[in-house]
Amino acid sequence: MEALEQRSGGVKRVTRETDIQLTLLLDGTGIAKIDTSVPFLNHMLTLFAVHGFFDLEITATGDIEIDDHHTVEDIGISLGQAFAKALGDKSGINRYGFSYLPMDETLVRVVVDVSNRPFLHYVAPLPEQKVGNFDTALALEFMRAFSQHAGVTLHIDLLHGENSHHILEAIFKGLARAMDQATGVNRFVTGTLSSKGML
Numbered sequence: 001m002e003a004l005e006q007r008s009g010g011v012k013r014v015t016r017e018t019d020i021q022l023t024l025l026l027d028g029t030g031i032a033k034i035d036t037s038v039p040f041l042n043h044m045l046t047l048f049a050v051h052g053f054f055d056l057e058i059t060a061t062g063d064i065e066i067d068d069h070h071t072v073e074d075i076g077i078s079l080g081q082a083f084a085k086a087l088g089d090k091s092g093i094n095r096y097g098f099s100y101l102p103m104d105e106t107l108v109r110v111v112v113d114v115s116n117r118p119f120l121h122y123v124a125p126l127p128e129q130k131v132g133n134f135d136t137a138l139a140l141e142f143m144r145a146f147s148q149h150a151g152v153t154l155h156i157d158l159l160h161g162e163n164s165h166h167i168l169e170a171i172f173k174g175l176a177r178a179m180d181q182a183t184g185v186n187r188f189v190t191g192t193l194s195s196k197g198m199l
Contacts, residue, residue, distance in 0.1 A: 007183075009085030011078040017070040018062040024082040026183055028055030036060040036075055038068045040134035041142075044172040045075075052176030068138060076142035080149030083179070090114055090199050092189050097182030101174035106161030110174035112182045113153040116199040120147040124158035124167060131165050139168055143175075152182075 007026040014020070032049035034042045036058055049056040058078075062071030087093065098111040108124070122143055126136045147154040156174070161167045192199050 007086045009082035011081045011085070013074060013078050013081075015070075015074065018060060018074040020058070020060040020062075020074055020078045022060075022075070022078045022082055023055075023057045024079070024086055025055035026083075026086045028053055031055040033057040036071060037062060037064055038071055038134065040132055041068070041072055041075065044168065045079075047169060048172045048176045050176075051173045052180040054176070054180070068135060069141065072138040073141045073145045076145030077149045080146040080151075083150040083152075083183070087114065087183060090116070090192050092185050092191075094182055094184050094186045094189070095192075095199075097178035097180065097184075099174040099177035099181070100159075101170045101177065103161075103166040103170040103173070104163070106163065106166040106170045107159040108161070108167065108170035108174045109155075109157045109159055110171065110178045111155040112175075112178045114151070114182045114199075115153050116151040117153055118148040118151055119153045120144050121155040121157075124156055124171060126164045126167055127162060128164040131168065136164050136168065139171065143171075146175075152179075 010023045012021050030050040030053050032046040034045045036042050060071060060075055064071055095114050101108050120143055122140050129136055156171055158167055
């Protein structure tokens with residue numbers, strides 16, 4: 001269990017637009033300390049930590065006087081980088097994960113392959129452009145940044161749903177469940193789960 005306790009990643013990202021500090025423990029209990037300056041994203045990332053059993057701490061500031069775009073995208077980058085660091089050479093993990101996540105009238109499917117081949121398929125049309133003050137189009141930007149920097153193939157499909165809040169919540173919870181499964185340690189896997197011997 002000692003090796004599992006070391007599966008963590010820390011990222012400090014400072015640009016002219018954002019200042020982000022993030023720590024991730026893969027084998028946690030869902031402890032979330034999130035302050036991104038974007039309230040709806042705080043909510044989504046708290047759900048992500050809780051439902052993925054990740055311990056996640058994020059402090060972020062950004063040029064939200066312009067809009068939330070840079071902050072949301074850069075947190076996606078940072079979270080992806082933290083997963084990549086925590087997984088190292090990806091030895092011993094399940095690699096694949098999936099979730100069908102219901103949220104009242106909504107059903108979302110999220111499937112991941114921790115493949116070191118970033119790709120995003122995202123088909124989740126949202127009825128509203130805003131949830132509160134949050135621009136719902138930024139969810140796509142977050143997921144694109146996350147998949148690129150985590151090195152995962154990520155497929156997100158809205159199977160049905162009518163409420164934008166429910167849809168986004170199901171997406172983030174579904175990602176959490178799929179990533180928890182994919183990054184889980186499999187006692188039958190020695191090295192990386194690939195016929196090539198590496199990812």
